[in-house]
Amino acid sequence: MPPLAAASAAAPSTAASSASPQHDRMAHDRLANAIRALAMDAVEQAKSGHPGLPMGAADIATVLFTQAMKFDPNEPAWPDRDRFVLSAGHGSMLLYAVLHLLGYPRMTMAEIKRFRQSGSLTPGHPESHVTPGVETTTGPLGQGLANAVGMAIAEAHLAAEFGKDIVDHHTYVLASDGDLMEGISQEAIALAGHLKLNKLVVLFDDNGISIDGPLSLADSVDQVKRFEAAGWAATRVDGHDPEAIALALEKARASSKPSLIACKTTIGFGAPTKAGSEKSHGSPLGADEIKGARERLGWTSPAFEVPADVLTSWRSAGQRAAGHHQAWKQRLAALPAEKRAQFERRLSGKIEADKLAAAVRGLKETFAKTPKEIATRAASELALDALVPAIPELVGGSADLTGSNNTKTKGMAVMSSAAYGGRFIHYGVREHGMAAAMNGMALHGGVIPYSGTFLVFSDYCRPAIRLAALMGQRVIHVMTHDSIGLGEDGPTHQPVEHLAALRAIPNLTVYRPCDTVETVECWQLAIESAHGPSVLALTRQNLPQLRQGVDADNRCAAGAYEIAPAEGKAQAKAQGKADVSLFASGSEVAIAIAARRLLAERGVAARVVSVPCLDRFMAQTAELRRSVIGDAPVKVAVEAGIRQGWDAVIGTDGAFVGMSSFGASAPYQELYRHFGITPEKVAEAALAKLGKS
Numbered sequence: 194m195p196p197l198a199a200a201s202a203a204a205p206s207t208a209a210s211s212a213s214p215q216h217d218r219m220a221h222d223r224l225a226n227a228i229r230a231l232a233m234d235a236v237e238q239a240k241s242g243h244p245g246l247p248m249g250a251a252d253i254a255t256v257l258f259t260q261a262m263k264f265d266p267n268e269p270a271w272p273d274r275d276r277f278v279l280s281a282g283h284g285s286m287l288l289y290a291v292l293h294l295l296g297y298p299r300m301t302m303a304e305i306k307r308f309r310q311s312g313s314l315t316p317g318h319p320e321s322h323v324t325p326g327v328e329t330t331t332g333p334l335g336q337g338l339a340n341a342v343g344m345a346i347a348e349a350h351l352a353a354e355f356g357k358d359i360v361d362h363h364t365y366v367l368a369s370d371g372d373l374m375e376g377i378s379q380e381a382i383a384l385a386g387h388l389k390l391n392k393l394v395v396l397f398d399d400n401g402i403s404i405d406g407p408l409s410l411a412d413s414v415d416q417v418k419r420f421e422a423a424g425w426a427a428t429r430v431d432g433h434d435p436e437a438i439a440l441a442l443e444k445a446r447a448s449s450k451p452s453l454i455a456c457k458t459t460i461g462f463g464a465p466t467k468a469g470s471e472k473s474h475g476s477p478l479g480a481d482e483i484k485g486a487r488e489r490l491g492w493t494s495p496a497f498e499v500p501a502d503v504l505t506s507w508r509s510a511g512q513r514a515a516g517h518h519q520a521w522k523q524r525l526a527a528l529p530a531e532k533r534a535q536f537e538r539r540l541s542g543k544i545e546a547d548k549l550a551a552a553v554r555g556l557k558e559t560f561a562k563t564p565k566e567i568a569t570r571a572a573s574e575l576a577l578d579a580l581v582p583a584i585p586e587l588v589g590g591s592a593d594l595t596g597s598n599n600t601k602t603k604g605m606a607v608m609s610s611a612a613y614g615g616r617f618i619h620y621g622v623r624e625h626g627m628a629a630a631m632n633g634m635a636l637h638g639g640v641i642p643y644s645g646t647f648l649v650f651s652d653y654c655r656p657a658i659r660l661a662a663l664m665g666q667r668v669i670h671v672m673t674h675d676s677i678g679l680g681e682d683g684p685t686h687q688p689v690e691h692l693a694a695l696r697a698i699p700n701l702t703v704y705r706p707c708d709t710v711e712t713v714e715c716w717q718l719a720i721e722s723a724h725g726p727s728v729l730a731l732t733r734q735n736l737p738q739l740r741q742g743v744d745a746d747n748r749c750a751a752g753a754y755e756i757a758p759a760e761g762k763a764q765a766k767a768q769g770k771a772d773v774s775l776f777a778s779g780s781e782v783a784i785a786i787a788a789r790r791l792l793a794e795r796g797v798a799a800r801v802v803s804v805p806c807l808d809r810f811m812a813q814t815a816e817l818r819r820s821v822i823g824d825a826p827v828k829v830a831v832e833a834g835i836r837q838g839w840d841a842v843i844g845t846d847g848a849f850v851g852m853s854s855f856g857a858s859a860p861y862q863e864l865y866r867h868f869g870i871t872p873e874k875v876a877e878a879a880l881a882k883l884g885k886s
């Protein structure tokens with residue numbers, strides 16, 4: 194698409210349409226000063242917030258939104274809009290001011306006045322699920338930049354699949370010093386450079402200031418060289434020179450590489466004593482400073498008032514792409530019906546439920562016919578062999594553990610700069626960047642990203658997983674080698690506290706299936722979870738297939754269910770009465786079932802409840818939970834992780850067989866014996882509680 198015309202196309206009175214360069218500059222300044230004024234006034238009114246970045250980056254944002262970007266305020270979710278990511282989320286007032294000025298209908302002046310107040314569309318940091326026009330939730334520095342890489346990946350992938358007539362947009366990022374100091378930025382820029390994501394443009398707010406003071410206190414990286422080394426086109430401009438910014442953006446759009454534009458700016462631009470200093474970063478400027486800034490900027494309007502001519506210019510800039518949007522709609526309408534339906538369905542996030550159900554049923558029938566004693570990571574691969582062809586929006590990957598995570602199915606093409614249509618991404622050893630890019634892909638829409646790494650490295654993904662949960666995004670993390678069961682690699686690689694730590698994240702669903710059938714069911718649930726991320730914790734070691742036959746229902750959906758009824762005393766069996774309830778997840782379900790046999794030999798009736806998903810189970814009604822937990826006097830939980838979380842099932846007086854220390858390096862069978870996670874120890878724990886030991 195050619196660069197959009199300046200605002201003049203829609204309204205002759207706008208900045209760029211005027212006669213002389215000085216007039217242009219004055220008109221630009223007034224547009225930018227509107228952002229500055231709104232930011233300082235809103236922060237002042239809220240008595241908290243960050244005026245420095247919006248005031249410093251106002252010129253960049255003005256050029257970007259009034260000259261370069263395409264979007265439609267009346268349809269913020271238009272699929273082919275350019276994406277803008279404010280990676281430095283603390284500067285949220287920049288984005289809110291721009292959305293208001295451009296005419297996003299819900300971003301009213303009343304919302305600007307309610308900055309940071311309860312229930313407003315203007316929370317402290319941008320939240321994608323709260324505010325139309327906000328593409329991703331930012332605040333934890335570095336995440337937004339990595340999200341943007343994912344958005345650019347999704348754009349390139351969908352363009353390859355559906356054609357550039359329908360998918361052809363840019364992703365712009367405003368990143369701060371803090372964003373670029375965070376380690377995740379290195380993973381993100383390296384991946385983007387490698388994949389030659391040339392429609393990704395990062396505008397670096399190069400103000401040399403962070404909270405502690407001048408950047409020189411802590412950093413001396415040459416960012417231009419750094420980005421160039423990662424395969425980017427990189428340049429420096431004066432971030433207060435609109436022409437230079439516009440020119441750099443034009444070059445960036447023509448580049449065959451992703452582009453960095455390092456824009457030298459003054460934080461708090463316009464503030465008489467605080468500009469250029471950390472004092473303008475994160476607190477209200479104060480009445481005197483604001484008065485002085487108004488004088489310096491020549492801004493005579495009272496707080497929260499935008500002069501009519503300035504608002505008109507901004508609003509007409511907001512309408513610049515209306516024609517492009519209409520033309521896009523016509524191109525979409527002209528697509529063959531089936532292709533259009535697929536595109537619309539994929540962007541809507543609806544999966545083809547019948548195809549998913551058929552794939553799941555087929556897998557269950559296969560496993561019923563030929564039960565398999567395989568690791569759940571291998572079961573997951575078999576599941577993906579059926580799911581990937583059935584669900585075209587699945588885009589997989591791994592952080593350099595493809596062969597271990599089993600996330601690449603037969604015939605899955607690799608995504609590369611030469612083939613963006615590929616559906617498997619080699620993310621490299623970049624777990625954090627991978628998880629954050631996946632968030633960006635999900636936010637972009639049209640794809641469901643899934644990935645692979647070891648469960649222990651969920652720690653390296655955690656900040657991004659937390660944001661996926663907060664944003665309610667469907668991303669699926671395949672995390673294998675889920676316990677001491679991985680054996681010889683030892684305690685550095687053996688997750689112990691990770692299941693509990695992940696379960697602690699609200700709106701994240703953690704699955705730990707016990708066999709092939711549960712693995713398929715958990716995959717189905719993860720794909721169906723349109724409004725939250727999932728983790729599939731899978732084993733390295735082989736496990737017996739415990740589920741026989743074909744269940745029409747997805748038994749994992751309730752999170753826990755009785756997999757083996759009470760066995761032992763004849764009358765107990767008849768009445769379904771148990772002396773002991775054993776609860777277990779994943780690889781330990783088979784151990785619990787073996788313990789049930791040992792207990793039966795001692796005349797003790799034990800039932801086994803498989804708990805593939807504690808999160809889902811805890812979300813059931815109290816009544817259902819009570820019925821699954823049962824009323825056996827003794828409850829024992831078995832999981833090769835820490836106890837935390839299990840008391841909700843077994844009570845504080847229940848027995849727990851699991852880990853309370855780090856693991857060790859040895860063959861896994863030995864480790865299970867060493868740490869006492871065996872059928873014998875489970876039976877012993879139950880007998881002790883019964884007073885029979």
Ligand SMILES: Cc1ncc(C[n+]2csc(CCOP(=O)(O)OP(=O)(O)O)c2C)c(N)n1
Pocket residue numbers: 243245246281283284332333334335369370371372375398400402403404460474
């Ligand atoms: C991961 C993370 N660590 C720390 C913070 C707290 N924090 C907010 S802004 C900031 C740095 C500010 O410097 P810079 O990024 O240059 O922004 P500017 O001062 O230019 O607005 C920090 C440390 C954060 N938001 N995210």
